[in-house]
Amino acid sequence: MAEITMTPIEPHQAGGLDIVETGVSMLGIEGPDWRCGHCGRVMITSMKLDAIKVMLAYKCGRCEGLNLVPGQG
């Protein structure tokens, strides 16, 4: 399965975005795996995040860094 490294952002860049707490991990059914752009941890497994039209910031459960889906920013 494909792995995609997310685009790391700083908290001040997330102004106005909804923040998704990924916790220990988020597990979907189908799609690529998503790595935190700050620490490299796989935060989200098998989800088509690029199919979500709303721009969201995903918070890593380990380093608490915020990430965007690449290409959305």
Ligand SMILES: [Zn+2]
């Ligand atoms: Zn992280």
